[in-house]
Amino acid sequence: MDKEYPDINKAIEDVFDGASIALGGFFSCGNPVYLTTALSKLDVKNLIIIAMTMGIGNWELNELLRNRQIKKAICNYPFFRSVSRRSIFEEQLRAGEIECELTPMGTFIERLRAGGAGIPAFYTPTGVGTLIAQNKEVRLCDGKEYLLEKAIKPDFAFIHAYKADRTGNIVFRKTARNYNPEMAKAAKVTIAEVENIVEPGELNQEMIHLPGIYVQRLVKVDRPQIEATIEKPPEK
Amino acid sequence: MDKEYPDINKAIEDVFDGASIALGGFFSCGNPVYLTTALSKLDVKNLIIIAMTMGIGNWELNELLRNRQIKKAICNYPFFRSVSRRSIFEEQLRAGEIECELTPMGTFIERLRAGGAGIPAFYTPTGVGTLIAQNKEVRLCDGKEYLLEKAIKPDFAFIHAYKADRTGNIVFRKTARNYNPEMAKAAKVTIAEVENIVEPGELNQEMIHLPGIYVQRLVKVDRPQIEATIEKPPEK
Amino acid sequence: MGKKFEGISRELMALRIANEIPDGSYANLGIGIPTLVSNWTEGRDIVFETEIGMLNTGPLAMGGEVDQDLINASCQPITELPGACYFSEAESFAMIRGGYMDVAVLGAFQVSAKGDFCGWNIPGQRPGHTGNIGGSMDLAVGAKKLIIAIEHTMKTGELKILDECTYPLTAKGAVDLIVTNLAVIEVAKEGLLLKEVASGLTPEDIQSVTEPKLIISPDVKEIEF
Amino acid sequence: MGKKFEGISRELMALRIANEIPDGSYANLGIGIPTLVSNWTEGRDIVFETEIGMLNTGPLAMGGEVDQDLINASCQPITELPGACYFSEAESFAMIRGGYMDVAVLGAFQVSAKGDFCGWNIPGQRPGHTGNIGGSMDLAVGAKKLIIAIEHTMKTGELKILDECTYPLTAKGAVDLIVTNLAVIEVAKEGLLLKEVASGLTPEDIQSVTEPKLIISPDVKEIEF
Numbered sequence: 001m002d003k004e005y006p007d008i009n010k011a012i013e014d015v016f017d018g019a020s021i022a023l024g025g026f027f028s029c030g031n032p033v034y035l036t037t038a039l040s041k042l043d044v045k046n047l048i049i050i051a052m053t054m055g056i057g058n059w060e061l062n063e064l065l066r067n068r069q070i071k072k073a074i075c076n077y078p079f080f081r082s083v084s085r086r087s088i089f090e091e092q093l094r095a096g097e098i099e100c101e102l103t104p105m106g107t108f109i110e111r112l113r114a115g116g117a118g119i120p121a122f123y124t125p126t127g128v129g130t131l132i133a134q135n136k137e138v139r140l141c142d143g144k145e146y147l148l149e150k151a152i153k154p155d156f157a158f159i160h161a162y163k164a165d166r167t168g169n170i171v172f173r174k175t176a177r178n179y180n181p182e183m184a185k186a187a188k189v190t191i192a193e194v195e196n197i198v199e200p201g202e203l204n205q206e207m208i209h210l211p212g213i214y215v216q217r218l219v220k221v222d223r224p225q226i227e228a229t230i231e232k233p234p235e236k
Numbered sequence: 237m238d239k240e241y242p243d244i245n246k247a248i249e250d251v252f253d254g255a256s257i258a259l260g261g262f263f264s265c266g267n268p269v270y271l272t273t274a275l276s277k278l279d280v281k282n283l284i285i286i287a288m289t290m291g292i293g294n295w296e297l298n299e300l301l302r303n304r305q306i307k308k309a310i311c312n313y314p315f316f317r318s319v320s321r322r323s324i325f326e327e328q329l330r331a332g333e334i335e336c337e338l339t340p341m342g343t344f345i346e347r348l349r350a351g352g353a354g355i356p357a358f359y360t361p362t363g364v365g366t367l368i369a370q371n372k373e374v375r376l377c378d379g380k381e382y383l384l385e386k387a388i389k390p391d392f393a394f395i396h397a398y399k400a401d402r403t404g405n406i407v408f409r410k411t412a413r414n415y416n417p418e419m420a421k422a423a424k425v426t427i428a429e430v431e432n433i434v435e436p437g438e439l440n441q442e443m444i445h446l447p448g449i450y451v452q453r454l455v456k457v458d459r460p461q462i463e464a465t466i467e468k469p470p471e472k
Numbered sequence: 473m474g475k476k477f478e479g480i481s482r483e484l485m486a487l488r489i490a491n492e493i494p495d496g497s498y499a500n501l502g503i504g505i506p507t508l509v510s511n512w513t514e515g516r517d518i519v520f521e522t523e524i525g526m527l528n529t530g531p532l533a534m535g536g537e538v539d540q541d542l543i544n545a546s547c548q549p550i551t552e553l554p555g556a557c558y559f560s561e562a563e564s565f566a567m568i569r570g571g572y573m574d575v576a577v578l579g580a581f582q583v584s585a586k587g588d589f590c591g592w593n594i595p596g597q598r599p600g601h602t603g604n605i606g607g608s609m610d611l612a613v614g615a616k617k618l619i620i621a622i623e624h625t626m627k628t629g630e631l632k633i634l635d636e637c638t639y640p641l642t643a644k645g646a647v648d649l650i651v652t653n654l655a656v657i658e659v660a661k662e663g664l665l666l667k668e669v670a671s672g673l674t675p676e677d678i679q680s681v682t683e684p685k686l687i688i689s690p691d692v693k694e695i696e697f
Numbered sequence: 698m699g700k701k702f703e704g705i706s707r708e709l710m711a712l713r714i715a716n717e718i719p720d721g722s723y724a725n726l727g728i729g730i731p732t733l734v735s736n737w738t739e740g741r742d743i744v745f746e747t748e749i750g751m752l753n754t755g756p757l758a759m760g761g762e763v764d765q766d767l768i769n770a771s772c773q774p775i776t777e778l779p780g781a782c783y784f785s786e787a788e789s790f791a792m793i794r795g796g797y798m799d800v801a802v803l804g805a806f807q808v809s810a811k812g813d814f815c816g817w818n819i820p821g822q823r824p825g826h827t828g829n830i831g832g833s834m835d836l837a838v839g840a841k842k843l844i845i846a847i848e849h850t851m852k853t854g855e856l857k858i859l860d861e862c863t864y865p866l867t868a869k870g871a872v873d874l875i876v877t878n879l880a881v882i883e884v885a886k887e888g889l890l891l892k893e894v895a896s897g898l899t900p901e902d903i904q905s906v907t908e909p910k911l912i913i914s915p916d917v918k919e920i921e922f
């Protein structure tokens with residue numbers, strides 16, 4: 001199984017109007033920057049985007065917002081930290097042009113983990129007694145309250161990885177791992193942009209962070225140059 | 237944090253009557269053979285043992301059965317494959333001297349995973365319409381039936397590992413990983429018998445299979461000599 | 473009780489099943505006849521998973537290759553292929569239950585016309601309602617395609633393909649295809665669809681050792697390898 | 698509106714909190730004052746976790762140490778200490794929710810006498826009921842001991858320690874200890890227990906800027922470092 005696609009646009013050409021897409025990355029770290037940019041050049045709309053932030057650190061996502069390609073966001077840290085700064089997403093949300101499903105970080109990633117693991121729903125203590133609990137089932141287990149949370153199963157996951165072999169076994173680097181593995185597991189189709197692609201057998205079999213079974217397509221990319229900040233987008 | 241105990245008996249001396257203990261290992265592979273043997277020499281009874289098999293491949297467990305230290309087993313593959321062979325566990329079960337909670341392999345390890353992850357219960361498709369569903373809540377999600385399964389949180393986990401650093405970061409070897417990581421995460425106290433103990437910083441930080449936060453005690457052991465079979469116990 | 477037919481060997485059953493698995497598939501093989509399937513897949517682009525926590529399993533280990541830390545789910549020492557990777561049991565079953573196994577091949581005691589099957593408990597054999605469930609229930613509900621590999625009848629002549637299973641179930645409505653020493657039968661919405669029969673046998677022969685009324689495929693043919 | 702007292706600096710608040718974390722602990726520090734705690738733990742046997750997926754985080758990275766693939770949960774480039782390990786976000790929150798964080802230190806907008814607190818949404822500031830929840834709700838319910846580090850009152854003089862929170866909650870009944878620039882207050886079953894006050898202040902001073910009726914510890918003393 002050689003999963004490499006020579007052309008990044010070919011690798012995402014079946015993304016469709018209304019598709020749900022999970023984008024890996026934690027603030028500036030481990031984002032699928034090339035795939036997100038390629039997506040912004042595709043004529044698809046009404047997307048459901050599942051990502052930690054909405055254009056804070058993962059600056060490429062703002063282009064999707066500018067193009068009005070996004071119908072709904074599922075996220076846990078959508079805004080600039082300072083309330084005095086308004087992102088494109090915040091402006092669109094204030095204008096009622098986009099939906100936001102806010103979910104706590106741990107619940108967010110556990111819902112994706114459940115999606116990949118065939119678990120339709122689970123109970124969690126996170127969010128009990130808060131606005132997050134609105135319209136959710138509460139259950140007592142051993143006298144303590146828990147919320148029912150449902151799996152997320154995106155149509156696509158776009159992830160960024162440090163290394164892969166051609167069969168899709170993937171190794172991440174340091175904290176650039178973050179959301180990427182579980183998003184890949186949850187999605188029907190996972191497309192990975194990868195800094196280094198090697199032959200099967202060249203990776204240490206004991207340190208595969210994401211088994212190849214979860215990855216359908218690979219695209220070789222150059223190592224991006226990223227500034228670790230959520231304060232300002234890079235200058236063009 | 238130096239978690240090494242010089243004496244294996246010291247490392248398990250607080251195991252108490254009625255304690256629940258998860259034992260890692262898949263048939264003959266990756267069992268905590270030294271810890272299980274040490275446990276069989278301890279004067280504790282009414283134990284709840286959580287393990288894949290009940291003395292099939294993990295032969296040391298039979299000594300706990302002979303000593304009648306076990307009150308209840310939670311397992312997924314309790315018997316010899318051939319129905320013509322009866323294990324000690326099967327004899328005790330027939331005699332009504334021991335309880336057996338049978339749980340499918342995937343549900344078994346997911347219940348432990350939930351126990352470690354603060355998830356009290358989850359829904360799974362496994363076992364719907366079978367005897368496993370007896371007395372369990374069934375829920376429809378998107379028109380499909382799922383069973384509610386509950387977390388397992390043992391008092392102790394005994395695991396076997398290939399390498400650890402003194403702070404408890406652990407690396408397993410090949411398929412000897414199996415149940416060990418999630419049992420360690422689920423248990424209140426995890427005791428690891430380890431073939432090699434090294435200093436912090438000597439393990440590759442990208443290939444820690446079990447972060448040290450989950451491991452409370454380490455005991456250095458020699459590499460055991462094991463025959464991969466579930467047909468016959470080793471000769472003494 | 474049905475008649476007794478010889479049909480094809482276990483090895484040829486395995487070959488027939490191997491031909492049923494498309495290139496590019498991820499597959500999991502159960503104990504018994506299913507294990508033999510991998511004898512026929514050399515050079516094919518199929519990746520095998522083992523429940524213990526590994527992808528890209530290689531052939532059984534021989535002599536000096538044996539490593540006590542490398543076994544399959546049947547406790548046999550095995551080898552690894554290029555592209556192999558190891559993971560935990562939780563990951564293994566997340567993968568299985570999550571629908572990533574394109575094909576699972578399992579044995580069974582009984583299979584019903586609705587695709588129910590039983591493989592872990594024959595009443596009376598084990599104390600109470602216990603037995604070795606292992607990973608069978610998870611594989612049954614998780615695999616995209618579930619192939620059951622069985623002798624068409626018991627050695628005693630009792631039928632195994634039934635209107636309703638009489639033993640405790642492994643899963644309901646999970647079976648997609650039944651490959652026996654006598655026939656290849658698809659579990660279709662309308663019932664059991666007889667697609668292939670062993671050399672020298674007729675659809676009527678197969679019906680005589682099968683409880684549910686078979687739908688005979690208009691294209692019914694001899695089992696091909 | 699309460700009076701205005703100076704109290705101790707943010708750095709000394711961080712020191713006081715560092716002293717509250719026993720050796721042998723695993724801890725997670727939130728954004729703001731909590732981040733400063735690690736400035737006081739050199740040589741201590743405390744392991745810090747960051748939600749992004751790492752144990753044994755080191756100090757902030759300087760100059761050539763900066764690695765774009767190594768940041769903390771506040772998006773600052775950091776370093777790693779011996780014994781560091783990396784893991785996924787799912788693992789990170791399994792750990793947090795599973796009760797493995799001995800101590801979490803978070804900021805807050807408001808804290809109540811019952812240990813409720815709010816830190817993600819001030820009504821009117823963001824559209825609808827949205828805000829940056831991040832990992833705060835999971836840390837709040839998961840940590841064995843939750844310390845809230847805040848200025849005792851808002852810059853405008855409004856009270857932050859209240860009978861009932863008025864903003865949307867982060868968690869109910871989760872707070873164990875409140876460390877402010879003016880006082881150290883334990884959330885006890887009976888109510889808020891004033892244990893330490895900043896140099897030059899009296900328990901009455903603290904009560905004057907605290908809505909709930911404080912229980913004055915018989916051992917009440919000056920904040921010690």
